[in-house]
Amino acid sequence: MLHLKKYFTEGLIQMAILLSLCGLRVDVGLEPYLPPSWHEMMLGPTSALTQTQFHNLRNRLGDGQDLHPKSVDLDGFFTTRRLLGWVRSLDRLQVPHAELETWLVQREPDPLPMVCPDLLERAPAGVERDRTAPPLEPRAGLGTLQEEEEEEEDKEDETHHARHNSGAVEEPGEEEEEEHLGRRTEGRRRLGGSYSHANNRELTQNEDQSSFSLQECLRLLEETFDVTEEQQLRDVGGRRGDLERQPPGRDPPLSHIAPTGNPSLDLELHWQDLLAIMDHENTDVDMMTSFDHIQNSRATETLQGVGSEALRQNCNDHDNTATEAEQEVLLMETPMQHGSLGQSGTPRQSEQEPALLPLTPSAELDDHSSALNSRDTLKNSNTNPSHSLPDHTHLLAQDPSEDFYVGLNADDSSSTLNINLLTQGLVDTMEGSPCSQYAPHPDNLPSFDANFHSRDLTPSSFSPSPEGNGMTQDPLTSISGFFLADEEEDVDDEDGLPSPLCGLLEDDVILDEMRLLDLALDEGFSPDMAAKLEEEGFLGSEIIEQENGRDVDHSGTGVAITEDQGQPRRHQQDGAVGADSDSGLSLDFSHSPASPCASEASSYSSSSTSSSSCMSAVGSPFSEDEDTEEGLEGSDMEGEMTIKQEELEEEEMGAVGGGYPEDVKKPFPPNYRDHKLYNGLPWQEHIGHDHTYNQPWLSASSPSHGKMSTKSFLQHDDAKPYHHSSSRHISETKMWSRDERRARTRKIPFSNELIVNLPVEEFNDLLANYQLTEEQLILVRDIRRRGKNKIAAQNCRKRKLDVLYDLEDNVSGLRRYRSRLLREKQEALRNLQEMKRELGMLYQDVFSRLRDEEGMPLNAMEYLLNFESDGSVSVASRKQGAALPVTKTSKKQRDKKK
DNA sequence: CGCTTCTGTCATCCC
C-alpha cells in the first residue's frame, strides 16, 4: 500500500506540477465553490423529497419551475453545468497528454458528486436552504458563466496550490502554510494535495487560524499565484468580486466554521470530496446525512484533509483536464438529478440517454483506459489490480452507488475501478485510520463512520472476492497516500495495509477485520448483528461473485447495518423497504408534508446513481441479471425461506429460483444505505419511518433511464431489501413479499420496485417491452397502485404527524402567550390597586387639611372633592350630594390652609 | 386477552 500510495501521490503531484507549469489548469474541485443552492440543485432535492415529489421535480425540471422550494433553479443549474462543460472543454484542449487526461478522467465522473457533498457539507440542512437562495440571486444576473469562471479560477488556485504543495509545499514552513491553508481553505479548497498532509493535522489543531476572510484568501492567492492568477483574473475579469461573494454562499467555512469556527476549508472540501465519492458508491442519503453532520462537525476537517485532496484530484482533475469529450459529455449531460447525486456524468447520461450510457462510457472509457493505465503505471501497483480484476468492472457496472459505473461499465472498468477504489479507499482509510486528523467530530463522524462501516462490512461480506476488496482498499490507501504520502507516514500507518496490489487479499482480510471491529465497537456486535453481518456477507458474497461491482452496494448494506445499531431490525427493514421513506420524510418533511427534503433529494440522487450504475448493467438488459440471478435467487430463497417458510410455498420457491432473479440480484445499496442512514439519524426521530417505496432510486435515478432504470430496479429490488427484511423483519418481508410473491407467482419479469417507482411513461414502456398476460398486467398495475398508495400513506402519516407536532407547538406557544397575558393582567391589576391606594392616601391627606366654617376638620367620609373645569376645587357633602355642597373655593381653602 | 402502535391496503376524493 505504501508503495502504491507513494507512487500514486508522486505521480499525481508530478502531474499537477507539470500541468501547472504548462499553464494548464488542474481542477482540484470546482464543485466546492458552487453556491449551496447549486449544490442542492446538483444534489437534487434533499432527503425530504418523496418520490412523488421527486417525480414532479423530474417532470418539471424542464420547466425549471414548480421545483420544490428547496430546489432552486434547475434551469440555471443545467445551464451552468453546460457552460461549465464548455469552459472545461476549452481548458482541456490545453491538456497535452493522455496521462493527464486519464488522471483527470477519473475525476470526471465525480465532479458533480463532489460538488454535491461539498454543498451539503457547507450548508447544513437548515443553513443550506437559507444560503442557497441568496447566492443564486446575486449571481442570477451574472449567469452560470460566472460560476463556471469562478470554478475555473478555483481550479487554477488549486493548481497553484498543487505546485505549492508539490514543489515548495514546505517552504514557508508549516505554520505559514497552515495559515495559508486556512485562508485558502476559507477562500476555497485549493488544492491541495500536499499541503494538506502535514498541515491537516496542524490545521486541525490550529483551526482558528484557518478562519480568514475571503479577501485575505484572495490576497494570499494573488501573492502565491503569479501568472496563473493573473491569467485567471484576465480571463475572469471581474470575477474576483464574484469569488469574494461566492465564498459566503459557497464557502464551506460558513458551515464548517460553525462547528469549530474553524477555517480549514480545504480539509472540509477534501472531506466533502471524499464524501462525494463515498456517496457515489454509497448513496445519496449517506451523503446527506454525512454531510449534514459534517457541516456541523469539524472532524470533517480532519477527514477532509485526506479524502478531500484525493477527491479533488479525482473530481477536479477530471473536471479540468479530463478528457474533453468525456467531460463535455458529462458536464453537458449531467442531469440535475444526478448532479445532485454525486456522479453527474454517468447519471446524466443515463437520464438523457439510457441506451447511450453504455456506449458513451465505453468510448470514453476506452480512451481513458489507456490513460488509466498510464496512471496506473504512475501508481504502480495500485491501479493494476483493479484493472486486472474483471470482477471489479462488473462490480462497478453493477454498483448502483457508483456513478461512473454506467459509463464505465464495459470500457472503463479501470476507471470505474479507480474511482471505486478511491472512494472505498477513502472509506477504508477513514475507518482504518485512527488518525487524529480524522478524529471525527461527534456529529459528523457518526455518519461517516456509518458509511465507512457499511463499506467495511460490505468488503467483509464480499470477502469471497478479495480482489474487489483489495481494490477498494488499495485505491483508498493509494489515494490517501497520494495526498499524504510525501509527508505522512500516518496514512500508511493508518491504512495499516501497506500491502500493494499483490497483497490485496491480505488487505481485504485485514480491512474486513478492522471493519468488523469497528462495527462491533459501534454496534456492540450483538449476535443479531453478527448474524446480520453474516447474512449480508453471504448476500454480498453472492452478489459479489456475480457482480464484482457490488462492493458499493454491499457497503451500503454495511452502512445500514452500522447505523442499525440502535435499531437493527428497523434498519434492515428500512434497508429493504424504507430507503425511500427516510429520504422522503427526512429533513424538511416536518414542515411541508408535500415538500421534499434535501435528504430525499440526496436519496433520490443516490438512487439515481444506483440506477445509473444499474443502467450500465442494464445496458445489456438481462444478461447480467441472469448471471446474478442464480446466485441472488439463492439468497432470496434463503431469506424468504427463513422468513416465511409458511408462505414460501411452491410459488416463491419456483419463482425465486426461476424467475425473478432480477429483483433479487441487485439490491440497491445506495437506497438501503440512505434508508439506513436516515433511520439512524437522530433528527429523523419523529419522522422516523422508512417506506419501502419511497426509495427515490427509480424516480430519482433518471427520468430518462427507461431501460436502465428498469434493469437497475430489476437487479435491486428484491435482493437486498428482502434479504435484510427477510432475516429480521418478517412482517415487512411478508408485506413486501406479499406483492412480490404474487409477482413471482405470476412470473413477472421485473421487480416491484421498478413497477412502483418507474414513471408512467417508462412503466408503460416496460410493460410494452414485455409480453405480459392479462393477469400479469393486472397484477403489475395493482402492485404499482399499492406501492404508490403505500408511499402516499406513509407520507400522509408523516404529514399528519408533522401537523400534530406543529399543532402541539402552536398550543404550547398559545399557552405561553396566555400565561404572559395573565401575568400582564395581574400586573395591571396590581398597578390599579396601587393607584387606588395612593388616591385614597391623597384624599385623606387633602381632607386632613380642610376645615369647615367652624374650623373643624372635614370628614372625608362625609364630604367629597369636586374638581371644576376651571381648575377650582369645591367640597361637597356626601349627604346632600353634589347639589348641595358646602362650596368653598379652592382659594378659600388655600387661604384657610395657608 | 386487551390495548396501542405501526403499517399496508382499500375506497374515495380531488387535481
Place this chain on the structure above:
DNA sequence: ACGGGATGACAGAAG
C-alpha cells in the same frame, strides 16, 4: 379518462 396524490377507514401484526 387516466394517473396519481391525499386521506379516512379498516385490518393485520407486533409489542
